[in-house]
Amino acid sequence: MHIPTLLAALIPATAAYTKLSDSSLKSLPSPGSDFDIKTGALLSPLLTVRVPGTPGIAAVQAHFVTFFQTHLPSWKLSFQNSTQPTALGRPLPFVNIVATRDPPWAKQGDVGRLALVAHYDSKIDPPGFIGATDSAAPCAMILHAARSVDAALTRKWEAMKSAGQTGSLEGEKGVQIILLDGEEAFLNWSDEDSLYGARALAASWEQATNPAMSTFRTPLSEISLFLLLDLLGSRNPSVPSYFKTTHWAYQNMASAETRLRALKLFKSSPNHPSRKKAPAKNSKGGAPAREAREPKFLPEANKKDTATWLGGLIQDDHIPFMAKGVEVLHMIPDPFPTVWHRIDDDGAHLDGATVEDWALLVTAFAAEWLDLEGYLAAKPVMKREVGGEGEAEVVMGGTETDARPEPVEVQGRSELSNF
Ligand SMILES: *[C@@H]1O[C@H](CO)[C@@H](O)[C@H](O)[C@H]1NC(C)=O
Ligand SMILES: *[C@@H]1O[C@H](CO)[C@@H](O)[C@H](O)[C@H]1NC(C)=O
Ligand SMILES: [Zn+2]
Numbered sequence: 060m061h062i063p064t065l066l067a068a069l070i071p072a073t074a075a076y077t078k079l080s081d082s083s084l085k086s087l088p089s090p091g092s093d094f095d096i097k098t099g100a101l102l103s104p105l106l107t108v109r110v111p112g113t114p115g116i117a118a119v120q121a122h123f124v125t126f127f128q129t130h131l132p133s134w135k136l137s138f139q140n141s142t143q144p145t146a147l148g149r150p151l152p153f154v155n156i157v158a159t160r161d162p163p164w165a166k167q168g169d170v171g172r173l174a175l176v177a178h179y180d181s182k183i184d185p186p187g188f189i190g191a192t193d194s195a196a197p198c199a200m201i202l203h204a205a206r207s208v209d210a211a212l213t214r215k216w217e218a219m220k221s222a223g224q225t226g227s228l229e230g231e232k233g234v235q236i237i238l239l240d241g242e243e244a245f246l247n248w249s250d251e252d253s254l255y256g257a258r259a260l261a262a263s264w265e266q267a268t269n270p271a272m273s274t275f276r277t278p279l280s281e282i283s284l285f286l287l288l289d290l291l292g293s294r295n296p297s298v299p300s301y302f303k304t305t306h307w308a309y310q311n312m313a314s315a316e317t318r319l320r321a322l323k324l325f326k327s328s329p330n331h332p333s334r335k336k337a338p339a340k341n342s343k344g345g346a347p348a349r350e351a352r353e354p355k356f357l358p359e360a361n362k363k364d365t366a367t368w369l370g371g372l373i374q375d376d377h378i379p380f381m382a383k384g385v386e387v388l389h390m391i392p393d394p395f396p397t398v399w400h401r402i403d404d405d406g407a408h409l410d411g412a413t414v415e416d417w418a419l420l421v422t423a424f425a426a427e428w429l430d431l432e433g434y435l436a437a438k439p440v441m442k443r444e445v446g447g448e449g450e451a452e453v454v455m456g457g458t459e460t461d462a463r464p465e466p467v468e469v470q471g472r473s474e475l476s477n478f
Contacts, residue, residue, distance in 0.1 A: 076311055079427055083435045084315075084322055087426070090203045090418045096191075096406030101126070101202050102414075105195035106406040108188065109181040111241050111255070112151040119179055120154055123202075123238060127158050130206055133213065134158040134236075141259040146245045146252035153240040153256045158205065161233035162216050164225045168273025170233040171283040173428045175201045175421065178242035178256065178289070178376055182400060189405040190243075192396050196292035196409055198238060200418040205236050207422045211434040218434070231274075232429060235282070239376050254376060261379035279380070284308055284428070285387045287377045291417050293396035294327070294410040300359040301370035305388045308424075312388075313360035315423040320353050324419060326412035328353060356420070369393075390417075 093101040109116040127136050139155040156179075161170045177197035181190040189195065212234070219225060241255030264279040275281045284305065300309040319325050323332055329351035370389065371378070377387040398404040426435060 076427055077430045077432050078314075079423060079432050079435070081318070081322060083426070083432055084319060084324065084423060086435050087324075087419055087422050088203075088207050089324075089326075090199070090415050093203070094199060094411065094414055094418070096409060096411070099199075102196065102199040103406075105179070105198055106189055106191060109179060109190075109195075110183045111145075111153055111180050116154075116180060116240070120156065123156050123179070123198075126202055131158065131160075131209055133209065134160045134205070139260050139263055141255075141263075143241075143255050143259065145255070146247075146249075151241075151255075153259060155240055155256045155260045156236075156238040157260075158236040159233065160205075160209070160212060160235075162219070162225070162231050164220065165231040165233065166270075166273070168269025168275050168281070170231040170281060171275065172233040172235040172281055173425060174235045174237050174282045174285050175204060175425065176237040176239065176285055176287045176376060177201055178239040180240050180242055180256070182243040183245055185402045188400075188402060191405050191409050192290045192292040192398065193400070193404055194242075194289050194291075196414050196417075197288035197290075200288060200291065200414070200421050201236055201238075203418040204422040204425050205234070208234065208426050208429060208431060210436065211426065211431040212429065215429075215431060215434040232283075234425065234429060242376055248374065253374065254379060257376040258379045261383055261385075265383050279383055279385065282380070282385050285377055285380050285385045286421075286424075287375060287387060287389050287391070288417070288421065289375055289389075289391045290395055290399060291390065291392070292409045292414045293392070293398065294413055295354060296356050296392035296396075296413065297394075298357050298390050298392050299369065300357075300362050301368060301373070301389045302387055303364065303368045303370075305386050306362065308388045308428075309357065310360045311427060312390075312420065312424045313355070313357035315427065316355065316357050316420055317360075319416075319419060319423060325416045327410065327416050331412075356417070390421075 090099075090101065093099045095103060096106055097103055104122040105119060107115055107119065109119045124136065127134050135158065137157045137159070139157065141153050142150050143153060145151050159172070161172075177194040177200075179194065179198050181195075182188050182193070237260070239256040239260065242253065242257065244252040246252055261279065265277055267278050269275055269277060286308075300306050316325075320328055320330075323330065325331060326333065328334075330353060370387065371381060373389070373391060375389065375391065377385075377389055381387050396404070398408050
């Protein structure tokens, strides 16, 4: 029998975060053709008008349900539905979709979870608005991440079970996908006209109580980290670290980004092999071509405590959760994409490589958070022939320490409003 001890409560959440090895990072699947904007199984069904209460959003809900039933049958799928008065003057239905995967032995109320969150509704105006970055692409990234850690979770929990390790000091760890409805305002953004789904879910989960003696009192407190993705999929994003209390998590994601880039796994990188020109036939050989400066999606890993932390200024789905004490990591670029809330926030304006890179990064972060090192299937590393053309084999070293200190001045801040 597992007796929760005071000691367990004293171990910081960060203690359990285990970095993935280079070979595990290399084994993470890339979304590939599933993110094709016309035919991709994950992304293309989302690139449609999805206004709450319309047939368009119902089709997208069906897409999510089919995805989980087909590919992730071990995840518990649930809905949190509400009907709410709206700024349009009539009530509309809102459907939050939640998929949860916990250790098979865990009791209700004993699992702390990484929540991967995005909204799936689209803005009613301008007519025909698709919201590819807002937030069709983030939803697809999350589905990809869920699918990519599923088998490793099974392997890890089976190994723990056969080793009799089903009552760890750090508590149980699970993962949850939260796809929110009704994020967008119908008329003008206000506390009442926005975040319909998030407000309903946070209230519902705060009121529900777990069995006595549970580790967590409410479903809301089972969220260890609320990782919210929004407005992702345009080229060259820059996401600040918004919250001091989750800066440790931001740093972990930034470190995963740096390592994925060093391993040449980021397709949007100027140094990705697919972008490299073939070396000239008569080049002297030896000295490899100089690398272009590597950009960063997350440039603030070395931000100082005394810097400005803007968490909470941007109105987004985290607000009702944050107000109830949930820890938030907010992945939203600053400035917002130029297509933000414009008709051209559509599939054609997504940067496919950037969308795939985000999916990979979120997968790596989730795998590290869930301690999946050793359980991700290692795909055989293909040795590339080094032929006469002089293509040097890139040596991938351990790159844990390659995060270069960088000034973290925040400039060019967009208006910190809603989205
Ligand atoms: C919530 O709404 C969805 C979509 O309309 C529906 O399929 C589901 O059965 C509803 N669930 C509950 C618990 O009412
Ligand atoms: C929304 O706000 C704009 C300007 O802030 C105003 O012109 C417009 O009338 C408002 N619309 C509604 C429906 O309140
Ligand atoms: Zn929006």
